[in-house]
Amino acid sequence: MAMDNTFEIRDLRVSVEGKEILKGVSLTIRKGEIHALMGPNGSGKSTLSMALMGHPLYSVTNGTALYKGLDVLGLPPDERARQGLFLAFQYPQTIPGLTVSSFLRMAVSARRGLLVRANGDARPDGPRRPGQDLLPVKEFLRELKEKMAALKLDSSFMSRHLNDGFSGGEKKRVEILQMALLNPEFAILDETDSGLDIDALKVVAEGVNRLTGPNMGVLLITHYQRLLDYIKPHVVHVLMDGRIVRTGGPELARELEAQGYEGFRPSADGGEATHATPA
């Protein structure tokens, strides 16, 4: 029985264009926990993040993802977000002409139930005045500036267009800025460390560490151990060929770093590799 403070993924199978990528993934994240999901390229890490957030190209063929008694896999992506799920994208999209601040004001208003109720129903407020369903500008800007400063983002970013011409590091910091404003209960960070130099990595990691706490569960998807030097996971999973082949404590990440992924690969008959003893 899933509780309000757990996010429970059970036997998740996901196909992309007819090809099965995730072949039965189960994991449970409690609030206050940081789980790292590590795996080589092509193991299905990003497929997991996209499927959990509800990208239409990723078809779920089996399994559940229970949260607050709901199987979020049955909800459209926007409703998942309003329920408190968040994904920091590996490759954030560019939206020309849309300023960071007007986008975030609308997103925050949606998350706080002003724009639409969490379950997607329109608010029954009769004729709308422009801006009536949005967080008041002053209040929003105060909050935005504060969160931007914490991530060392210059205030000029507010009026820039979303991810348009941003460097890799700027995009990742803006992802974390969105996370800070939307205040999710479960966050998936997909390769948030990729493309970052060491200084940018530190800023982003500090940002994540400030946000996480007893009220948030985190799934940290990463290829390298490097990020885990700055964000300490409680649990580490190794994903290979669409299955979690090992689960352990932080030491598992160091083990991976030392010997690479090859030793974790399941044998050809579909059984588990010799190293892959359950934690």
Place this chain on the structure above:
Amino acid sequence: MQPLPSDLEAVKSLYKEKYGFSDAEDYVFKARKGLDERGVAEISHLKNEAPWLREYRLKALHVFAKKRMPNWGGDLSAIDFNNVYYYIRPSERSEDNWEDVPEYIKNTFDRLGIPEAEKKGLLGGVGAQYESEVVYHSLQEQWTKQGVLFLDPDSALRDHADLFRRWFGKVIPVADNKFAALNSAVFSGGSFIYVPPGVKVTVPLQAYFRINAKNMGQFERTLIIADRGSDVHYVEGCTAPVYSSDSLHSAVVELVALEGAHIRYTTIQNWSNNVYNLVTKRALAHAGAFVEWVDCNLGSKVTMKYPSVYMVGAGARAEILSLAFAADGQHQDAGGKVVHAAPDTRSTIVSKSISKGRGKTTYRGLVKVERGAERAKSHVQCDALLLDPESVSETFPYIENEEDRATLTHEATVSKVGEDQLFYLMSRGLPQVHAMNLIVRGFAESIVKEMPMEYAVEMNRLIEIQMEGAVG
């Protein structure tokens, strides 16, 4: 992801609620349907016009009859010229006091929010046209004192006949095209603006055009003369009720920017889906003058409109920003024309078009550089956004260059709203329609941001209405 709302009925009902209502007809005069010499003479007679103008109209009627329908652009085959009311006079006269406007017309404009901006002091002057006539006109004292004229054509002909006649029909002659000829025959209403040398009108002058009757034809005529070194911004808006039978809107707009003058002409067209919108807009830019068209086309059944600037003096500049939104069943055939007829002239055309459902947008533009227009520079940028798989966009950029020392550049892009972009915004909690709205608004942003704030807000709301469709 659910299919995009492209429900024409839903858009119609949203439009209807806000703009598409109609008033019972209570008119002083309504001409019979159809077009002939008697009808044209009647309009001239009712307006007490001088013989020269009556002759001008009748001549134009013959030109109209002789000219063929354009065999390019939108499909106009369903227009029945015999099933149109060419002239309706809603009230006895144009008022300069809002209170004196007939009650039901006042209510209509109140409902459309027209006098609001004037009350707030955001405008220098306001004109409101209902059917064929301007029912209300005002210009702040600050500008009348400086000699600015902002009148309907009838008043201009009465009080400033020489000035009017000197410029009228000079930029767009009767025989320019079939619809210019039609307008020249039956024109009524519109605006006449004269800005004296050096006077800078710092707040926009606004006109609002409302069609109410079924099968109405609205043919306003606008003439703006910005004398040497002067500056003026004119804004026009328009709406009509939703009817199942078609209406016709065919305006002629002539601008003259004398040496060093600046005219900006902003249009927010928001016709209902039963209006044929066939408008001729052209400007003359003399030496050092600068003319800007900001032309936003939403609604209508078919729009054909290509605001033009003829740069006839050295160093003249032109900028045409065209935004078109074609929803299901609509065709926006829009663009711009620039003619470089003098050295050191510069022009920019930026066209942004959005097609939704089976909507179709066409960019049609001409850049012409005449021999001797040395160092002329022109840049054309056309961006099209397609919202649905069946949406259509096409581009016809014509270039005629007779001058070796001219620099002409052209860029065109066509993009679809990406599933990944939509997913990205939705993953932040935005429902699909909102996500779509933001993408479309972002696309239109570079043009919308050129408008005064109130209009930009209105513009975004109009896009939202076109976008929302099946929601609610």
